[in-house]
Amino acid sequence: MVDLKHASQSYEFMGCAMAVHRELGPGLDECYYHAALQEALTSRGLEFQHKPRGRLIHREFLADQFEADFVGNPLSLGMRISSYTETTAHQTPGASFLP
Numbered sequence: 001m002v003d004l005k006h007a008s009q010s011y012e013f014m015g016c017a018m019a020v021h022r023e024l025g026p027g028l029d030e031c032y033y034h035a036a037l038q039e040a041l042t043s044r045g046l047e048f049q050h051k052p053r054g055r056l057i058h059r060e061f062l063a064d065q066f067e068a069d070f071v072g073n074p075l076s077l078g079m080r081i082s083s084y085t086e087t088t089a090h091q092t093p094g095a096s097f098l099p
Contacts, residue, residue: 009046013072016040034069041070048072 020036034050041048049071056064 009072012044013041013046013048013070016044016046037070046072 017037017040020033020040024032024036038048038050051067051069052071053065053067055062056066
């Protein structure tokens with residue numbers, strides 16, 4: 001098992017996302033999940049950024065530009081709650097976390 005620096009905050013963040021999905025159910029437009037998750041995170045006092053933009057630099061070259069759905073602060077926790085990422089050619093589903 002991976003030892004996360006901020007495990008309790010990570011689990012709380014993910015718990016909010018799971019609760020929102022459980023309450024709203026599948027199949028809605030992404031904007032409804034975003035709005036509900038923002039409310040859930042705010043009500044629990046968790047700091048986050050919604051739709052921050054970033055750049056991936058590799059060997060001094062711009063490899064990609066991206067926009068995460070949510071990034072937890074001060075954690076290095078990025079999360080996509082949509083079905084698929086838009087920036088990859090092979091369309092990878094899921095949520096991603098950085099330790």
